[in-house]
Amino acid sequence: MGVVALLGLLAWGLFNKGEGGLGEGDPVPVATLPTLPAGEMKSLEDYRGKWVLLNVWASWCGPCRDESPALEEFEQANRGDIDVLGIDTRDLTNDALKFLSRYGISYEQLRDADGRYADDLKTTGVPESLLIDPDGNLAAQRKGPFRNLQDIEQFAAEAIAGESVSVQ
Amino acid sequence: MKTALAIAAVLASIPAILPGTAFAAEPAGGGGAAPQTSLPQLEGEVMCPTCGTLLELSHAPAAERERAFIRKLIAEGKSEDQIKDALVAEYGSGALALPDDDSINFYAYLLPLLVFAAGLGGVIWGVIRWRRNRESAADDVGPPSGPDSDDEARLERDMARFDL
Numbered sequence: 001m002g003v004v005a006l007l008g009l010l011a012w013g014l015f016n017k018g019e020g021g022l023g024e025g026d027p028v029p030v031a032t033l034p035t036l037p038a039g040e041m042k043s044l045e046d047y048r049g050k051w052v053l054l055n056v057w058a059s060w061c062g063p064c065r066d067e068s069p070a071l072e073e074f075e076q077a078n079r080g081d082i083d084v085l086g087i088d089t090r091d092l093t094n095d096a097l098k099f100l101s102r103y104g105i106s107y108e109q110l111r112d113a114d115g116r117y118a119d120d121l122k123t124t125g126v127p128e129s130l131l132i133d134p135d136g137n138l139a140a141q142r143k144g145p146f147r148n149l150q151d152i153e154q155f156a157a158e159a160i161a162g163e164s165v166s167v168q
Numbered sequence: 169m170k171t172a173l174a175i176a177a178v179l180a181s182i183p184a185i186l187p188g189t190a191f192a193a194e195p196a197g198g199g200g201a202a203p204q205t206s207l208p209q210l211e212g213e214v215m216c217p218t219c220g221t222l223l224e225l226s227h228a229p230a231a232e233r234e235r236a237f238i239r240k241l242i243a244e245g246k247s248e249d250q251i252k253d254a255l256v257a258e259y260g261s262g263a264l265a266l267p268d269d270d271s272i273n274f275y276a277y278l279l280p281l282l283v284f285a286a287g288l289g290g291v292i293w294g295v296i297r298w299r300r301n302r303e304s305a306a307d308d309v310g311p312p313s314g315p316d317s318d319d320e321a322r323l324e325r326d327m328a329r330f331d332l
Contacts, residue, residue, distance in 0.1 A: 060230045
């Protein structure tokens, strides 16, 4: 009886493992979070009608440091076509602010202090990036860092090319 | 009078002799007489922001940053409560490993105690009721009654038959 219960538990675990992340086309969860530096409250709803590259990061994350310059370069080169939005998660405010200053990050940032939003997004670590279409649905997802600018451009090609925009 | 003045002079000179002691007793953070805390003590009471474990069990990069943050606050003379408040402000209420006794989380402690007390009360009540029922059942039975008249007549007949 115990063995059967154990096998059932293992099977349940295996089946549930497959439901790990958001799927392409799924609506991306929305949460209202404070901006970084603090001052406003914003959410993905404020970006509805635009392509968004959502980058989840933290200052203590080495790969986040590595990809930051390329993300900043991408944002400056494609401003108007796509908004880059940083989500600083499970991080100390001062560490995050120093990070932004050190790497010259100018795109908007929201602060996810307790990591709840990162959990809602079903991220498994940092950095992770989500390409979100103008309707707020997931177009693509990257678990792990971008290697360079070309890598980001390839990831966000659909947005940069100005694909169909259908705001409801 | 001279003796009293001498004693007063000696007492007044103690902080000057031991300046480190005098200043170490006063937290720099303006916490007044707030009790000092230590990193090892706090590590067992707060959570690592990324690992889902106590801070003392983790050496993840985020945990190391949290440790550095706590060390800084300790150096500033902050009390345990002030440090915990700062951690909650940075990481949310999940930063605390133990429920906060002035919040709804207090019921995490209270509820099991209430359930245990209710269960214990139920068992005691059941035992008392069972004993009462048993005693009243015994009272209802009363002293053993003697044989009725038919039995007595039959007994007499039998005894006469066997010449007893």
